[in-house]
Each structure stands twice: as C-alpha cells, then as structure tokens.
Amino acid sequence: MTRTTLAPGAGVAEEIGRQDDRAGDDGRGYERDETDRFRQLVRQLTDQGDGLAAAAGRQARRTLAQMAPGALRQPVLLLTRPLTVTPPLPAGPVAGGSCGDCGGAGGTTIDTSSGGVSRQHWQTCATCNGTGAA
Known part of the structure; x- marks a missing residue:
C-alpha cells in the first residue's frame, strides 16, 4: 500500500480567512459583525446617557477628569527595562x-x-x- 502525503500549499490560510470573512449572520464575517454590534451598543448607551443628562439639565461626562475628579492615572507601561551603560574597561593588565x-x-x-x-x-x-x- 502506498501512502501519499499532501504538502501544504500556499493559500490554505488565505482560504480559511476567506471562509471566515463570508461567515456570520449576514455573510460579512464574524469580526465585522461583532464590531458593528459593539458600536451599536456603545452608540445606544451614549445616546441614552446624553438624553438622561439633558433631562437633568447637565452634560454627559466624557473624560476621566469629568468622571472622577482628582483621580490619578497610572504611569504609562514601559515594555523595556532601563539600560545600564558601563564604561569600557581600560586596555592593559587584568582588572582587579x-x-x-x-x-x-x-x-x-x-x-x-x-x-x-x-x-x-x-x-x-x-x-x-x-x-x-x-
């Protein structure tokens, strides 16, 4: 019995991506559909908050300073560690x-x-x- 192994061909990942893009409720792809639903939810909550604030005679809070006066933000996350630079050793006999x-x-x-x-x-x-x- 002879076994034939299929070599992976270029385009397999592209085909999977195309299938994913055609999937979803409306064929526009899962990522797009989920993004649109999230944006709709945020828009509804924003409109609702604006309406409630306007009814109370105020403006909806948009910034951290407006939402939490006096709150301190954490420093920016640095993804590198501080570099330590050591001066070069003088040429000559063994140090020490x-x-x-x-x-x-x-x-x-x-x-x-x-x-x-x-x-x-x-x-x-x-x-x-x-x-x-x-």
Whole structure:
C-alpha cells in the first residue's frame, strides 16, 4: 500500500480567512459583525446617557477628569527595562590586580631631605594615575 502525503500549499490560510470573512449572520464575517454590534451598543448607551443628562439639565461626562475628579492615572507601561551603560574597561593588565610600579598604593613618598631639613612629598604613580589598580 502506498501512502501519499499532501504538502501544504500556499493559500490554505488565505482560504480559511476567506471562509471566515463570508461567515456570520449576514455573510460579512464574524469580526465585522461583532464590531458593528459593539458600536451599536456603545452608540445606544451614549445616546441614552446624553438624553438622561439633558433631562437633568447637565452634560454627559466624557473624560476621566469629568468622571472622577482628582483621580490619578497610572504611569504609562514601559515594555523595556532601563539600560545600564558601563564604561569600557581600560586596555592593559587584568582588572582587579594592583599596579606593578606603586604596588597598589597609587604613588610613592619622595624624600628630598638634606642638610638636616626633612622634606617629603607624595608623587602620584604615572602608570595607574593614582588609582593603584593595574
């Protein structure tokens, strides 16, 4: 017995879409029919509310500020997380190690004492710019 498998052909999804568009009460498609019914319902409720408000000598409320004075809106939903930008690492020896010239001190004390006068000053390491890191 030989089995024949049918390869999916282009247009299958399009045909299903066309069938869906022809369906519904009036052949206009389910999506369109449901949308029209929803719009009719909203229009009826709006007209009814406008009529009741006019009978009471008022105007129907349309905005959030009119419907709920003093209400605070929630912030806009952000679909991305904040990006953290880190500065590039300097090229050179492995990070976290200590400078080979100053031993991690960031510099050295220079002694220029002479003639009984004591003189010392700090000189920043040129290799690590005083950070002590490699």
